[in-house]
Amino acid sequence: MATYPGISSEAFKHPLDLQAEQALRSIPGFNLVASKFVEFIYERPQLVYLMGNSIQAGPRQYASIYGMFRECVRDLDIYPEPTLFVSQNPQVNAYAMGQEHPYIVINTGLLDLLNDDEIKTVIAHELGHIKCGHTILIQMGTWVMSAASALGEMTFGLGNIVSNGLIVAFYEWRRKAELSSDRAALLVMENPRTVMTTMMKIAGGSKRFGDECSLEEFIKQSESYRSLDEDGLNQIYKALMYIGVNGMLSHPFPAERIHYLQEWTESIEYRDIRRGNYPRVAVEVVSTTPATSEAERLRREIEELQREIERRRSRDR
Numbered sequence: 429m430a431t432y433p434g435i436s437s438e439a440f441k442h443p444l445d446l447q448a449e450q451a452l453r454s455i456p457g458f459n460l461v462a463s464k465f466v467e468f469i470y471e472r473p474q475l476v477y478l479m480g481n482s483i484q485a486g487p488r489q490y491a492s493i494y495g496m497f498r499e500c501v502r503d504l505d506i507y508p509e510p511t512l513f514v515s516q517n518p519q520v521n522a523y524a525m526g527q528e529h530p531y532i533v534i535n536t537g538l539l540d541l542l543n544d545d546e547i548k549t550v551i552a553h554e555l556g557h558i559k560c561g562h563t564i565l566i567q568m569g570t571w572v573m574s575a576a577s578a579l580g581e582m583t584f585g586l587g588n589i590v591s592n593g594l595i596v597a598f599y600e601w602r603r604k605a606e607l608s609s610d611r612a613a614l615l616v617m618e619n620p621r622t623v624m625t626t627m628m629k630i631a632g633g634s635k636r637f638g639d640e641c642s643l644e645e646f647i648k649q650s651e652s653y654r655s656l657d658e659d660g661l662n663q664i665y666k667a668l669m670y671i672g673v674n675g676m677l678s679h680p681f682p683a684e685r686i687h688y689l690q691e692w693t694e695s696i697e698y699r700d701i702r703r704g705n706y707p708r709v710a711v712e713v714v715s716t717t718p719a720t721s722e723a724e725r726l727r728r729e730i731e732e733l734q735r736e737i738e739r740r741r742s743r744d745r
């Protein structure tokens with residue numbers, strides 16, 4: 429498998445990811461929500477829960493999976509090494525969280541469905557989130573739905589501004605962030621078929637009937653899905669589906685992700701990275717020092733917000 433010493437996440441971040449994040453951070457109220465998120469400290473309770481209610485992979489626990497994980501960490505040049513957990517959950521899923529102490533969680537349902545290369549694809553995808561610095565925003569996205577209404581009671585009426593545009597922007601960004609992590613998986617695995625087969629199985633794979641699924645047919649389905657956009661009404665339906673009746677979707681549909689992945693495999697950018705021509709950093713530390721970390725920046729915003737609150741209170745006295 430290919431390795432990419434010193435690679436910067438900027439080498440493979442999808443432009444839609446970058447655009448959506450910029451739009452998210454420009455929404456009125458974002459800094460306020462971010463500040464309150466850090467204040468409530470979501471990361472540490474989750475880590476404590478996983479330590480008590482899952483299996484931490486290592487040389488003597490899920491050694492095969494841990495070996496795949498170590499290879500992906502090396503290939504994407506991630507330092508320090510995140511923590512890997514396996515959770516007893518039949519849902520075919522995995523996720524990455526954590527900023528100061530990043531970690532990945534893989535459900536047993538995913539391990540039972542996928543083969544080794546496909547499991548490694550998922551691991552590389554989740555490590556892509558960590559490499560790109562997505563995890564703190566992902567955590568905020570899971571929290572912001574319930575927090576937005578509560579913030580309205582404590583932030584001089586800004587809660588209405590926050591809840592109207594910020595939630596939509598969060599989920600739009602989360603969907604686009606997946607495209608960057610799909611690219612990370614492709615860089616590690618090198619074989620687009622492996623990555624696309626993994627997507628197909630996550631979409632509707634069956635352990636019992638897996639030999640009756642065809643990647644070629646799923647690629648045709650992806651093309652048919654894209655062609656639906658020729659009808660403007662279908663575009664509206666797609667947008668409504670992502671908004672969701674019971675909540676917004678955090679991932680693009682697999683049929684759509686396959687299109688973006690195929691598009692990138694044919695790009696000059698991808699070929700250059702494979703040749704070793706990519707943006708590099710001397711050290712890209714995921715768990716950054718307090719002076720430079722996103723968390724520290726947000727803590728400074730909390731202090732500024734608190735000072736502003738005190739100034740307003742002083743004027744009102």
